[in-house]
Amino acid sequence: MTTIEQLAGITSQHNEIIKRVGNGSLDPLVVKRALQDIIEGKLPVGANWNLPTWWRTPKQQLARVRQLWPNAVLPQGLPKEFTPRTKSEVLLLHVPDSFDSLWDKVDAPQKDGVSYTKYRLEGVKDDKRNLRLSPNKREFTQPVWLAFDPERGRGARPDSFWGQADTAASEVFSALIQFPEWSLAWFNGASAPNLTGYQLKYDGSWSRVPYLNRWVDDRRLGLLGSWAGYRDGNWSSPSVRGC
Incomplete structure (x- = not known):
């Protein structure tokens, strides 16, 4: 205070x-x-803003996109200037794709020479009967450079961000694709993400959100569902904005 x-x-x-x-x-x-x-909320470049160790440069991100989407029409040139508005915002190249396709492209991280495995809860399904965008959320239609804030909404209820157009959905998968070591920072000072730009149906109501978890003991990266009204200081509701 x-x-x-x-x-x-x-x-x-x-x-x-x-x-x-x-x-x-x-x-x-x-x-x-x-x-x-x-x-x-704009921070001067270099003032109170340190890039996380898991972040990758624009050139590295472009190379990753060309590897995974060789036919994608990419933005012309590199972004000339990026001014973060929070201490946790980073530059992200997002390529729109389906929920399933993006999750399939996520690589589980490696630590100490041992690879994690991926796990997906059966109830997290990519179909209109079970998964939809939250109110006012719109998917991008072309590859785009975005300001991605992985720490926005930390400790807050995911459903408190429903209705906000800047709430991240598939862009969270893009961040995992571009920054495979991001998940290793979760619970080590950084929060894990809810995919709050989506809503999951459970027992007839759109009351859940997909979220990501990482288990250290059995080295798994998981895609699961949680109550949208549940708050936890270890999870956030990331945001995106054009830049």
């Missing part, structure tokens, strides 16, 4: 900015732009 001392410090800095804008020592347009960036 913010302290009185922190609020007092911010107020003092605000007053100093107003003073300097008033006497002409600060450009009001520059100040306005900087304040708007703060309001929108």
Whole structure:
């Protein structure tokens, strides 16, 4: 929680900015732009933002896509500039595909020379009777560069993000495809993802979400279903936005 001392410090800095804008020592347009960036949550590149060790560069991501989707029409050139808005946002090249196809393309990670296996709960089915997008969620129709935040919504109920268009669905699979070591960071400081952009039907109601888990003892990467109203500090509801 913010302290009185922190609020007092911010107020003092605000007053100093107003003073300097008033006497002409600060450009009001520059100040306005900087304040708007703060309001929108944009972080200056290199400031309080460290790339996770599991992330792969745009060139590596392009190579991966060309390997798996050789006929895909890719965005022209590399993204010129990417400014993260949170400390956990990373750049992701997403290729739209079916739920089943994307899961099939996910490689289980390796650790200490031993490969994990993949597991999928039988009830997580890719058909319209059992799986649908959450309200206002739309799938991309072409390969696209996205800002992907794997830590958004950590500890919150997945269904609290239903209705938000930026909630990730198949893009979570793309992140696993592009960043095979991402899952090794789960429960080691990073959260595991719900696929909150989807809804799973259970007992006649759309009350569940697909989610991913990693078991250390038997080295499995699992795709399962959970109650959308269940919250856990080890899971998140990742977000995506165009960039």
